[in-house]
Structure formats: C-alpha cells, structure tokens
Amino acid sequence: MRKIYLFLVGYLFFDEICSLFFTILNIDIDPTSDISLYVYLKIFYGLISVIYCLTKIIIERKTTSFFIVIFMLTMLLIILLFITSMRYSNTPISRSTLITLGYLIPFFILCGVIIPKIDLEKISIRIPYIILSLFVSGMIGIVIPNIQGETVNSLNGFTYQNTSYFFSMGFLLTLIHLLKNSQRERIRIRTYFYTFLLIFFLVLSFIGGGKGALVTNIFAFSLYSFYSKITLKRFLYIIFCCVIGYLVILNISNKNIELYSGIERALSFLSLDMQTLWDNSSGRESIYNITIGLISQKPILGWGIGSSNFTILRSYPHNLFLEILLDGGIVYFLIFLAAISSTLSTLYRKAKNDLCYIFILSCFLFDFLSLQFSGSYLFGNYFFWFGLLLNIYILFFGNKIRSYEEVSHI
Structure with a gap:
C-alpha cells in the first residue's frame, strides 16, 4: 500500500518534484511546448500508475463500487473528449486530447483505487519533503544564479x-x-x-x-x-x-x-x-473577451469538453469558470458549481477538527484560486480534482476516511 501513496503524492506534487530534478540536472526545456520532456514524463508516470493500479486489482481479485463509478465517469470523459476532437479536427485523438488523457485519466484511476482505503495522514507527513525540494530548487535555480x-x-x-x-x-x-x-x-x-x-x-x-x-x-x-x-x-x-x-x-x-x-x-x-x-x-483582457464572445455563441451546451484548443483561442482561457462555460455552457457550469460548493462544504466541515483535512482544503483552494488566473482544469491541478473525488466518496460511499491528525485547539 505504501507504493500507491508514493504514486499519489507524486501526482499531487508532480510539478514541484519535476522542477527540483530539472534544476539539479540543469535541464532547460521549452515550457510552452506541447511536446517536451515534461509532457513525456507526465504521460509515462501516468502509464506506470495505471499499470500498477490494474495489476493490484487483478492480484486482489476485487474492487469497490467507488472505483467502478469513477471508471465509468472516466470513460464518459474519454468519449466526450473524442467527440470534441472528431467534431473539430476529424481525428479522435488530437494532440491536446492526448495530453488531457495522459494527464487526467491515470490520476482518476489511481484515486478510484486509493480513496476508499486512504489514510490522509500518510499524505500530509510528506509535506516537509516537498518544502525541502522547493527550497533546494529555489536556492539552486534562482537565488545562486542571481x-x-x-x-x-x-x-x-x-x-x-x-x-x-x-x-x-x-x-x-x-x-x-x-x-x-x-x-x-x-x-x-x-x-x-x-x-x-x-x-x-x-x-x-x-x-x-x-x-x-x-x-x-x-x-x-x-x-x-x-x-x-x-x-x-x-x-x-x-x-x-x-x-x-x-x-x-x-x-x-x-x-x-x-x-x-x-x-x-x-x-x-x-x-x-x-x-x-x-x-x-x-494579454488576459483579449483572451477573456474572445472567450466571452465564443460562450455567447453557444451558451447552453458550449463547444464541447476540451474545445478551447480548437477555437480561435488556440489555448485555454486562463480562467476556470470561463473555460467551463466554453466547454459545456450553462449546464456544465451549474454541475461544476454544485460540485465545487459541495466539496468546499464537506472539506470545511471535516477541517474543523482534523489537520489533514485542513491540508486538503488548503491545497484544493490553492488550485481553485490559481485556476482563476492561469492553467487549465484539464491539464492537471491534481489537488482540485482530488478534492472533488474525495467529496464524492464521502457523500455517497461512506465517511470512513482514516486520519489521525485530530486537533483539539481548533
């Protein structure tokens, strides 16, 4: 079980860990390129994670209803991505679709396996290691060169x-x-x-x-x-x-x-x-204006999941809510708004007497806030997705998430 926690922590802090190795090894790549060492590493990491999870299921010869639900939702996401890609590029797997699949799908499968058995303390105890890695990256990559x-x-x-x-x-x-x-x-x-x-x-x-x-x-x-x-x-x-x-x-x-x-x-x-x-x-002003114009053309159901790269934007809108409205219109927006509100409510309630949930809530909100300015919800931001999936499990599959960091002073 220890290995699967390492896979999860590796996903949640993938960028921070990558920055450490890129800095130490002095590997300089184009961060804006769709095809780079970073992209290959992330897709390879996802492939290894999927193989490990599926092997674990086969060996144990059992799974959970939560995993089945997450797997079905994952298949639905894949189908919607394929439909969008076919509609605008006449190919089922465009480059942006492939990156989304490589970034998100393995993480969903990993969460489907680990969340029903998760002990949040085993994630939070890795905080000092991430702090240390960021400190080393900062010293070697920025402070010393300056x-x-x-x-x-x-x-x-x-x-x-x-x-x-x-x-x-x-x-x-x-x-x-x-x-x-x-x-x-x-x-x-x-x-x-x-x-x-x-x-x-x-x-x-x-x-x-x-x-x-x-x-x-x-x-x-x-x-x-x-x-x-x-x-x-x-x-x-x-x-x-x-x-x-x-x-x-x-x-x-x-x-x-x-x-x-x-x-x-x-x-x-x-x-x-x-x-x-x-x-x-x-350049956000022009991006936002173009996105709002696109949303106004298809306000109810949007342009399709992962469609931003196929529009005149040729990129994501750099704002979570605008991207959701662009992808799925008002319907998709209301679904996401309900999911985010529910997750915040659940994590806030749990965080009243548990430090591990304070950690999860903090990182969920961190990703949520960062998505208002940069990044795409389809290209990572794993704490955001982890919070949403954890909330699904707590609400519909039970409340037995193990965590031992109770705090009486809160």
Whole structure:
C-alpha cells in the first residue's frame, strides 16, 4: 500500500518534484511546448500508475463500487473528449486530447483505487519533503544564479507564472506545517527556520512576477490565521515575516531592472486602476473577451469538453469558470458549481477538527484560486480534482476516511 501513496503524492506534487530534478540536472526545456520532456514524463508516470493500479486489482481479485463509478465517469470523459476532437479536427485523438488523457485519466484511476482505503495522514507527513525540494530548487535555480550576477526569475522548464505558484505553494505548506507543530514542543531554532522559510518562499513567489501568487499568498495567510485562532503574538510574527520579505524584495528590485518589472507586475494586482491591471495581465483582457464572445455563441451546451484548443483561442482561457462555460455552457457550469460548493462544504466541515483535512482544503483552494488566473482544469491541478473525488466518496460511499491528525485547539 505504501507504493500507491508514493504514486499519489507524486501526482499531487508532480510539478514541484519535476522542477527540483530539472534544476539539479540543469535541464532547460521549452515550457510552452506541447511536446517536451515534461509532457513525456507526465504521460509515462501516468502509464506506470495505471499499470500498477490494474495489476493490484487483478492480484486482489476485487474492487469497490467507488472505483467502478469513477471508471465509468472516466470513460464518459474519454468519449466526450473524442467527440470534441472528431467534431473539430476529424481525428479522435488530437494532440491536446492526448495530453488531457495522459494527464487526467491515470490520476482518476489511481484515486478510484486509493480513496476508499486512504489514510490522509500518510499524505500530509510528506509535506516537509516537498518544502525541502522547493527550497533546494529555489536556492539552486534562482537565488545562486542571481547572486552570481545572472537575471533569473523562473525555474528550468517552467514559466515565471508556474515558478511563482511553486513558491507560493511553499509558503502555504510552511504555514500548514507550522500549524501542525504549533502545540508540540517549542524549539526556538525551529521557529527561526520557519521564519526563514516563510520569508524565502514569499520573496521568490514575487520575483517570478505572477499575479496569482499574490492572491494565493494572501489566501494562505488568511487560512492560517483562521485555523490557528491566531494570537496577537503569532499575528505579529507572520506580519514580521511579510515585512522582512517585502524589504528584501525592494532591495532586490532596486538592483535589477528586469526583476523589478516582474515584481511590479505581480504587485499590480493590488492596484485599483483597471487599466493598470489589464496592462499587466499578459494579454488576459483579449483572451477573456474572445472567450466571452465564443460562450455567447453557444451558451447552453458550449463547444464541447476540451474545445478551447480548437477555437480561435488556440489555448485555454486562463480562467476556470470561463473555460467551463466554453466547454459545456450553462449546464456544465451549474454541475461544476454544485460540485465545487459541495466539496468546499464537506472539506470545511471535516477541517474543523482534523489537520489533514485542513491540508486538503488548503491545497484544493490553492488550485481553485490559481485556476482563476492561469492553467487549465484539464491539464492537471491534481489537488482540485482530488478534492472533488474525495467529496464524492464521502457523500455517497461512506465517511470512513482514516486520519489521525485530530486537533483539539481548533
């Protein structure tokens, strides 16, 4: 059973782990290419995961009703993707369809196998390893090159937006780990280390220049404040970390004009001037306008699942709700809205007395927020999908999810 948890953690933090290896091995690839080492690795990882899961089912000679339901939903998704591909490209498996299949289908099958037997604590105990991997990536990939005089604001093989989200995730995970250890033995050196990590991840998330990272950082701090029943002392501690991080950012930006422009782009989200927002939106205004125009043409049932690459957009809309409306119209949107609302309600209820659910809820919301600015729900964002599938199991197949991180102080 231990191997299947490693497969799951590998999926949930696939990008963060890839960034570590790409950085250490100094592998530089085109992050915008549909055919790259990253794509091949992800599809290969999915293939291995499927083989392992199916082998496990064959050996055990049994499965669960939850797996059967997830498998049927997966087949439905495949059929809908094929229909969309045939409608617009006259081929059942276009490049974008193949990538979606390689990214999502194996993960669904993995979740169908593991969720009925899952122990969430076995996922959350891997948090320190992910924090460490992000720290190493940041030091080798960004900090050291900039100290040596280079101008680097992204990790090997990833865009500056991806890089910003990686370190924003590091900021969130550090706060969650701080929350987990808040009532344990207080070691002063550990507090100093947490302080350093928070400042480190905060600074690097802004150096990347992604605006979404600002939102996810604010969200991470707000969530931590809510669940820790934050005291004035701890509030001032986090504010201190943010102030120090901001001063470091100012010092860096004053020495390098290129890094300054990235930081200015990230902080532009705080502006109340709409023109400033759109000027720093990396072309989002035109993308949103085109998407809204396409939605208005087929508002009820949309253009088809995964259709954005077949329209004049030639890419995804960089906003979850717009992409859902484009794919399936109002009908699909209402289904997703109900699923997301239900998942938030379930995870929030569970998180009242269980730290593992705080972790899942935090990462689910992190992916949900990031999808409002960048990325496609069909190309990964595994915590988003994991939260939705976990909610299906809790609501319809039982409430017996094992987790031992109960917290009486919440």
